[in-house]
Amino acid sequence: MKIRKLALGLIVGALALTAACGREGAPPAAGGDGGPAGADAQLTYEVATDVTLTGSPTFDRMKQAGKVVIGIREDQPGLGFKDATTGARSGFDVEIARMVAAGLGYGDDKIEYKAVPSAAREDTISRGDIDFMVGTYTINDNRKQRVSFAGPYFVAGQGLLVRKDETEITGKDTLKGKKVCSVTGSTPIQRVREQGLTEPENIVEFQTYSQCVDQLLSRQVDAVTTDDAILKGYAAQAPDDLKVVGEAFSVEPYGIGLAKDDAVLRGKINDLLQAAMDDGTWQKIYDATLGKSGSAAEPPAIERY
Ligand code: GLU
Numbered sequence: 001m002k003i004r005k006l007a008l009g010l011i012v013g014a015l016a017l018t019a020a021c022g023r024e025g026a027p028p029a030a031g032g033d034g035g036p037a038g039a040d041a042q043l044t045y046e047v048a049t050d051v052t053l054t055g056s057p058t059f060d061r062m063k064q065a066g067k068v069v070i071g072i073r074e075d076q077p078g079l080g081f082k083d084a085t086t087g088a089r090s091g092f093d094v095e096i097a098r099m100v101a102a103g104l105g106y107g108d109d110k111i112e113y114k115a116v117p118s119a120a121r122e123d124t125i126s127r128g129d130i131d132f133m134v135g136t137y138t139i140n141d142n143r144k145q146r147v148s149f150a151g152p153y154f155v156a157g158q159g160l161l162v163r164k165d166e167t168e169i170t171g172k173d174t175l176k177g178k179k180v181c182s183v184t185g186s187t188p189i190q191r192v193r194e195q196g197l198t199e200p201e202n203i204v205e206f207q208t209y210s211q212c213v214d215q216l217l218s219r220q221v222d223a224v225t226t227d228d229a230i231l232k233g234y235a236a237q238a239p240d241d242l243k244v245v246g247e248a249f250s251v252e253p254y255g256i257g258l259a260k261d262d263a264v265l266r267g268k269i270n271d272l273l274q275a276a277m278d279d280g281t282w283q284k285i286y287d288a289t290l291g292k293s294g295s296a297a298e299p300p301a302i303e304r305y
Helices: 002-021 057-065 090-103 120-126 187-192 208-217 228-237 263-278 281-288
Strands: 068-072 078-080 111-115 146-158 159-163 180-183 203-206 223-227 242-245 252-259
Touching: 057 068, 057 208, 057 252, 057 263, 068 090, 068 120, 078 090, 090 252, 090 263, 090 281, 111 120, 120 146, 120 252, 146 228, 146 263, 159 187, 159 208, 159 228, 180 187, 180 208, 187 223, 203 208, 208 223, 208 228, 208 242, 223 228, 228 242, 252 263, 263 281
Parallel strands: 068 111, 180 203, 180 223
Antiparallel strands: 146 252, 159 223, 159 242
């Protein structure tokens, strides 16, 4: 009896979730909604055995610990998302992280995830609190002074998320006098400042994008700006309330951030990314996550530096 009640509860819950995320005429939720663990949302990767990486301090640390610690996001549907109820993780970044971990010899049971916000990434990596970061992390010269990047494994561009009934904000040059929310330590908030897209007092800053989205829904701000891939995930979860507008106005190549001097690990991760791009795994990951929204994408060229 108890079990039947529980099962019914789960079904009703699942239906509610499906209804909330897949309203008629709306694009399917990007990257799923973090379905139950073990559901088909998760791809499987062959876990490598006997991996040796001579001269990688990070890999030595992983071996010592018997696990890999990966910096990730938990509130970005389609990219890095953790279902609050089931604890299941889903999204493009999660799959890239799992694929790389498997290539290094670490299966799911040997991965420890740590949620790391935008502003903390360089510090967290250089302190050695994580082995590497897979979290919408734009490769740029400024960051390269403190960390190294494997990749890019995806290229996004800065966009705008507004309420469905918004008519005045249509692109980056229509933001003057509007309250614009973004995240501390991110490239998009820096761009809003540097390009003076809105007045300094109209820039609202949080640690995570989901806080910005809450502010948008409660009409405290007029727009959220960051990478279009992130914004599309939020729009897909609330298609009656939110929409992405305008053209992308930057290039954000996503890299896997790791310790600055660990060229051996960087080379190995680049090899794993390249192999996944060559053998169709990258495409499978894309199709199962970001590609669910219907847009096509091709893997970018790995930058070996
Ligand atoms: N890709 C941008 C960045 O690395 C924005 C996304 C984020 O904050 O993670 O700053």
